[in-house]
Amino acid sequence: MAARGAAQAHQTHNHRECIEDALKRAREICAGRGAQLTPLREKVLQIVWRSHKPVGAYDVLDELARSHKSARPPTVYRALDFLMGEGLIHKIESLNAYLGCVEAGAPHSGQFLICRQCGATEEIVDAKLETALDQAAKQAHFAGERKVVEISGLCARCAA
């Protein structure tokens, strides 16, 4: 399946279901790997998934603190690091914020379309773009590892 199109889906889908799907997949993935998706980490994942907009670490913290009084910045950053390590969320570098991964499981660098108006951010998986990135690196004799691709602009809805 290609990316569902978060920004587009945002208008139409049942988001409760969307979150539940993501959490369920996350549990399966972690179970299959022996990675420990603890209640704390799952709660953070759930918070990140509350919307299809990238969420700042301190926003996560505020939300987490409502149910988890001892939460502090390291609490959140550790959970975010774990989730990124397992490929369950991505960091959006140009916003210093975090977003649920729609292709969880297969570790990958995401490609993102970020609407500057509504904030909705869609993760895309574009093979040609992937190839172009690899070719560009290869041409420069550069061994690429992590790839950051973030396009800001206006989503279809906001442009209309």
Place this chain on the structure above:
Amino acid sequence: MAARGAAQAHQTHNHRECIEDALKRAREICAGRGAQLTPLREKVLQIVWRSHKPVGAYDVLDELARSHKSARPPTVYRALDFLMGEGLIHKIESLNAYLGCVEAGAPHSGQFLICRQCGATEEIVDAKLETALDQAAKQAHFAGERKVVEISGLCARCAA
């Protein structure tokens, strides 16, 4: 001219000359536009150009303060904002750091190869990659404006 290949050039070129070229071009570009490349701004540009590694705003500040006692964070950020606005430097989002632009003049989003070992960062201008980005956005009915492309890994020298 294609990007000179900063990371590669780093090993071979006369960097004093490289800085001078960049400053000279910057003066010409600003003069041609009526943009005010003040001594302060030029000094900041020079500091950013001291290496081909992205430099943090507070590193710029430390260096600037040696000759300019009143320098404070806003001093530096204003100069950096000006220089970015004129297309003379880029911000490397994944490092929160700034880098001289090798294609100054033509406003553009850069594409970068960042060596995680030596820090040398090469700006590339790859038409195919550009096209792939535009196509990917178009396919999602997304009106792209600003593009962030940063590939981290090992430069040819460090991989060897």
Place this chain on the structure above:
DNA sequence: TTCGGCAATGTTACATCATAACAGCGGGGT
């Protein structure tokens, strides 16, 4: 069973990156 190791979390403090808000200064036009 007890102990030691280890992963997760708690806790305090701090480092790093960035901006708001207002003041002062100086040149150019009227």
Place this chain on the structure above:
DNA sequence: ACCCCGCTGTTATGATGTAACATTGCCGAA
């Protein structure tokens, strides 16, 4: 002379991220 405006100065604070050490709880080895 006066005002406007862009640049810089200055103080304070906001936003993002991490170091370092303490505590807890589980699990396996002796």
